[in-house]
């Protein structure tokens with residue numbers, strides 16, 4: 073396992089920071105084309121509460137870069153990060169224009185785009201292939217679970233088989249694939265969680281973003297949690313799972329995230345994720361980072 077920091081330093085020669093961007097897109101299981109209401113854990117911001125939406129892509133990048141520049145210093149690069157909702161759920165020319173604007177912004181050395189495996193049709197793949205020829209392209213796929221049963225419960229609205237096909241197509245065009253996996257989804261056993269990791273490894277995912285399930289305000293999951301129908305993992309319990317998952321990864325797999333941190337303003341649980349500094353220290357200690 074390689075940490076994202078090490079991977080970026082080795083690949084780009086310096087530290088890389090993300091500049092989050094919001095595109096004017098939604099998601100097929102929000103707008104009714106596949107489903108409504110979204111995944112049960114997904115907030116109104118489409119899992120991307122931190123970006124400055126509502127202005128042009130270049131100004132969003134400019135703003136994001138200026139926010140971290142004092143910390144980052146001059147010897148750093150930036151990744152244009154299309155984070156919220158499903159960023160390939162748009163017309164190919166809209167995507168092409170957005171990618172072109174993002175990748176020509178000052179300081180941008182790579183692009184990362186979050187999407188779903190079922191939103192990667194041939195024309196979209198062609199646009200992504202063009203982008204991958206220009207600079208490193210990371211595509212983040214929200215798998216969350218390998219179980220179609222759990223997927224139905226969380227309202228993911230695509231079949232697991234589509235994930236492996238998407239990874240294959242993305243690797244063919246030269247994209248670096250990062251898979252999002254959630255541990256602690258309702259009804260999931262320990263073996264099911266490990267099966268999810270094995271599926272992603274077998275599919276050929278390059279990187280991984282793990283997170284514990286967290287409960288945000290105004291989501292269907294929040295209602296289930298308040299009705300005591302969902303159990304949330306404790307810190308030790310969650311990182312025991314992460315440690316075992318890491319043991320299943322190939323040596324060159326990159327772990328981009330050991331756990332997520334939900335936006336504090338709308339985070340209901342788990343309590344332990346609220347103290348980010350404590351969690352980071354715990355991760356560094358436990359995983360020797």
Ligand code: SF4
Nearest residue numbers: 099110111114118157
């Ligand atoms: S696919 Fe992504 S953006 Fe859409 S509802 Fe699920 S988590 Fe949210």
